[in-house]
Amino acid sequence: xxxxxxxxxxxxxxxxxxxxxxxxxxxxxRAATEQFRDRFPDAELVVLSTCNRVELYVARAAHARxxxxxxxxxxxxxxxxDAAALRPHLYEKTDRQVVEHLFxxxxxxxxxxxxxTQILGxxxxxxxxxxxxxxxxxxxxxxxxxxxAVGKQVMHETALGEGRTSVASVAVEYARQIFDTFEDKxxxxxxxxxxxxxxxxxxxxxxxxxxxxxxxxxxxxxxLAEPFGGAAEPFDRLAELLVAADVVLTSTGACxxxxxxxxxxxxxxxxxxxxxxxxxxxxxxxxxxAVGEVENVYLYNLDDLQRVVATTSTQRRSAxxxxxxxxxxxxxxxxxxxxxxxxxxxxxxxxKRYHAIATEExxxxxxxxxxxxxxxxxxxxxxxxxxxxxLLNDPVQALRRGTDAHAPAGQYLHxxxxxxRLAEDERAAPAGEADGGDPAx
Amino acid sequence: xxVTTGQLALLLVTIGVFVVGxxxxxxxxxxxxxxxxxxxxxxxxxxxGLGLAVLIWHSAGRGSWFPLxxxxxxxxxxxxxxxxFVAYVQAARPLRGLDWFVMPIAVLLLVAAAVFGRTQPHxxxxxxxxxxxxxxxxxxxxxxxxxxxxxxxxxxxxxxLRHKPPVPGPRLGSLERLEHWVLTSVFVxxxxxxxxxxxxxxxxLAAGGGETLLGPGWAQSPKVWLASAVWVVYAIVLxxxxxxxxxxxxxxxxxxxxxxxxxxxxxxxxYMPAAPKEEKAEPQITQITQITQMERRGAGASASSRAYARxxxxxxxxxxxxxxxxxxxxxxxxxxxxxxxRHLRNLRFQSPAPGGAA
Numbered sequence: 181x182x183x184x185x186x187x188x189x190x191x192x193x194x195x196x197x198x199x200x201x202x203x204x205x206x207x208x209x210r211a212a213t214e215q216f217r218d219r220f221p222d223a224e225l226v227v228l229s230t231c232n233r234v235e236l237y238v239a240r241a242a243h244a245r246x247x248x249x250x251x252x253x254x255x256x257x258x259x260x261x262d263a264a265a266l267r268p269h270l271y272e273k274t275d276r277q278v279v280e281h282l283f284x285x286x287x288x289x290x291x292x293x294x295x296x297t298q299i300l301g302x303x304x305x306x307x308x309x310x311x312x313x314x315x316x317x318x319x320x321x322x323x324x325x326x327x328x329a330v331g332k333q334v335m336h337e338t339a340l341g342e343g344r345t346s347v348a349s350v351a352v353e354y355a356r357q358i359f360d361t362f363e364d365k366x367x368x369x370x371x372x373x374x375x376x377x378x379x380x381x382x383x384x385x386x387x388x389x390x391x392x393x394x395x396x397x398x399x400x401x402x403x404l405a406e407p408f409g410g411a412a413e414p415f416d417r418l419a420e421l422l423v424a425a426d427v428v429l430t431s432t433g434a435c436x437x438x439x440x441x442x443x444x445x446x447x448x449x450x451x452x453x454x455x456x457x458x459x460x461x462x463x464x465x466x467x468x469x470a471v472g473e474v475e476n477v478y479l480y481n482l483d484d485l486q487r488v489v490a491t492t493s494t495q496r497r498s499a500x501x502x503x504x505x506x507x508x509x510x511x512x513x514x515x516x517x518x519x520x521x522x523x524x525x526x527x528x529x530x531x532k533r534y535h536a537i538a539t540e541e542x543x544x545x546x547x548x549x550x551x552x553x554x555x556x557x558x559x560x561x562x563x564x565x566x567x568x569x570x571l572l573n574d575p576v577q578a579l580r581r582g583t584d585a586h587a588p589a590g591q592y593l594h595x596x597x598x599x600x601r602l603a604e605d606e607r608a609a610p611a612g613e614a615d616g617g618d619p620a621x
Numbered sequence: 622x623x624v625t626t627g628q629l630a631l632l633l634v635t636i637g638v639f640v641v642g643x644x645x646x647x648x649x650x651x652x653x654x655x656x657x658x659x660x661x662x663x664x665x666x667x668x669x670g671l672g673l674a675v676l677i678w679h680s681a682g683r684g685s686w687f688p689l690x691x692x693x694x695x696x697x698x699x700x701x702x703x704x705x706f707v708a709y710v711q712a713a714r715p716l717r718g719l720d721w722f723v724m725p726i727a728v729l730l731l732v733a734a735a736v737f738g739r740t741q742p743h744x745x746x747x748x749x750x751x752x753x754x755x756x757x758x759x760x761x762x763x764x765x766x767x768x769x770x771x772x773x774x775x776x777x778x779x780x781x782l783r784h785k786p787p788v789p790g791p792r793l794g795s796l797e798r799l800e801h802w803v804l805t806s807v808f809v810x811x812x813x814x815x816x817x818x819x820x821x822x823x824x825x826l827a828a829g830g831g832e833t834l835l836g837p838g839w840a841q842s843p844k845v846w847l848a849s850a851v852w853v854v855y856a857i858v859l860x861x862x863x864x865x866x867x868x869x870x871x872x873x874x875x876x877x878x879x880x881x882x883x884x885x886x887x888x889x890x891x892y893m894p895a896a897p898k899e900e901k902a903e904p905q906i907t908q909i910t911q912i913t914q915m916e917r918r919g920a921g922a923s924a925s926s927r928a929y930a931r932x933x934x935x936x937x938x939x940x941x942x943x944x945x946x947x948x949x950x951x952x953x954x955x956x957x958x959x960x961x962x963r964h965l966r967n968l969r970f971q972s973p974a975p976g977g978a979a
Contacts (some may be wrong), residue, residue, distance in 0.1 A: 357778060358782065358797065359796075360797040453869070455796060455797070475870060478782050478783070488787055491788055502673055549922065
């Protein structure tokens with residue numbers, strides 16, 4: 181009988197300094213997994229490590245090792261931190277709680293940014309790494325696969341993952357609605373502030389053909405452009421750059437608009453009336469609103485973008501209930517299926533064992549009774565069979581029926597195995613029943 | 622051969638399958654679920670297969686494998702070509718929402734085929750020009766339907782981008798890609814429409830000798846004017862690479878306008894005479910006596926009258942029907958060599974010769 185354990189920390193329980201010390205890079209995770217397998221060869225492990233959480237999912241036999249504090253020590257040792265200092269940040273979950281937590285994580289219900297879709301990919305990656313390292317076994321394989329499926333289902337069926345959560349991602353979304361490909365496009369950034377860097381990073385991910393930063397201080401422009409492979413240009417070339425640009429991001433500190441309708445009108449013919457996407461995140465604004473009225477020009481200011489972000493978070497919050505319901509249903513299904521999977525063989529063994537005892541006793545009695553007809557013999561066999569079935573019926577039904585939090589299936593099963601010595605039975609089984617002995621007697 | 626009940630039933634099933642597929646596709650606006658996508662795809666391909674089966678059945682029954690031979694056939698072909706275009710785009714590089722805008726046109730065409738589709742062949746002079754004319758005009762019409770549907774998509778996306786709603790509607794593809802499809806389909810349609818116009822005029826002028834099947838009033842014909850207007854609208858859209866101020870929104874609007882005009886032209890073709898209607902004369906039997914009268918009227922008329930005498934005895938009055946009758950009897954060549962425009966006029970003003978059979 182397997183037990184699930186989870187030990188971890190996330191953005192709610194640990195500050196960034198702690199999380200960044202505990203985060204596993206891919207190779208470090210591989211090394212840690214191997215170490216874990218050396219120490220606990222019979223246990224399974226999946227390490228989920230993102231910038232907001234580090235979680236160790238462990239499955240092992242009941243009453244086997246590692247125990248929770250051993251996992252905590254292992255984590256501390258692997259990342260070279262003090263176990264005692266780590267302890268207050270860690271949360272610990274078992275069995276059903278683990279399933280609930282993992283499913284909620286995969287659906288991004290537990291994320292810092294509600295509904296972010298990256299986490300699903302990270303769960304998948306963690307699972308694939310564990311599968312490749314051979315540390316995921318019969319308990320964690322189905323659990324992780326189900327979690328990924330539930331994550332996908334929630335993203336498809338609810339509005340939890342819809343919309344955009346940052347100004348930069350909203351800008352990128354609009355850019356994608358205007359342009360099909362970016363290899364032949366030019367992104368121009370006017371101004372070189374911090375906010376510009378953030379949006380530019382997202383725009384650079386579209387891999388535009390050319391990226392130019394235009395700023396009064398060219399050195400500053402160069403510093404901003406270089407990481408994205410862009411070029412820096414002085415501010416007095418703005419008009420010329422506007423002719424070539426397809427996407428323009430403005431964030432200067434200027435008090436007056438730097439792109440006026442007059443300037444833009446003078447460039448339209450040279451631009452051959454190409455569509456232009458203007459993102460003005462400066463306050464006060466850098467682009468005259470009248471520019472946005474020009475045909476084929478799409479002007480968005482900070483307010484426009486932030487409105488979308490605000491709507492997204494409202495929309496996502498309202499989708500939490502629907503997502504929660506899907507998760508709850510999935511957890512219930514998983515736990516019931518898991519229970520059936522684990523309990524099936526045990527119940528089977530239980531019935532076999534008691535029918536064997538009954539048959540043995542019946543044969544012994546029949547041996548003492550002469551002149552038993554075939555019909556009488558059949559009746560007695562039926563009697564013995566029914567007694568066994570009736571005796572076992574109630575406990576088996578109780579096992580199958582309910583999981584209440586106070587008595588998880590694992591514990592029941594473990595008790596059953598101990599009480600009825602089913603584990604010994606299993607070990608004795610390969611030797612056959614030739615010994616005829618009944619360990620219970 | 623007429624459209625059989627079986628063919629009609631199969632056509633209705635095809636329409637039903639397309640409608641189900643369209644509903645599944647629309648359902649994806651709300652939730653992009655895998656099963657809906659599968660249903661919409663299966664219905665699209667299945668509908669095309671069923672439609673082709675209708676065409677094969679119909680052609681086999683009619684004994685002619687040339688498409689566009691009658692109304693029914695032509696409308697089903699148009700609908701299926703549109704559906705085929707959607708299937709192609711969605712298989713090559715999906716453009717979400719394309720089927721929401723194109724498939725309704727395809728379904729309308731199929732419904733029109735079921736309701737109005739009749740198998741009376743068009744009243745045309747069978748010739749190569751006529752075949753080229755029909756194929757290029759119909760395929761051009763498909764291209765224009767695509768450009769109009771994509772044009773509408775363009776306008777919706779553009780409107781969304783301009784009005785900046787906090788909750789954006791379903792994504793219909795980028796403006797750049799939609800514009801590309803508008804221009805490509807207008808280009809293809811324009812080339813085909815030009816061929817259609819030229820072959821159409823050639824066909825009508827084939828009567829030769831300066832006389833046309835349209836009659837002398839053809840230049841005032843609304844059909845000709847509408848067709849030319851369509852041609853001009855699309856010419857404007859296509860010149861956007863030269864004058865880019867016409868690109869984007871204007872091209873999209875014009876593609877829709879062009880399509881509406883084109884539908885108007887097609888309706889006009891069905892219900893309007895080629896030339897303005899003349900004073901309706903009672904059908905009259907023009908007879909040999911008339912020919913003899915014509916013969917008196919100048920050189921060359923004898924050739925015409927010989928041909929006339931050979932094949933066409935019964936001709937109803939009116940220039941168009943006269944020319945048609947000549948065309949159908951193969952008398953065209955002879956008549957063309959005569960200064961027949963005057964003869965036709967003569968014919969029109971001639972009073973019926975009561976009972977004057979020669």
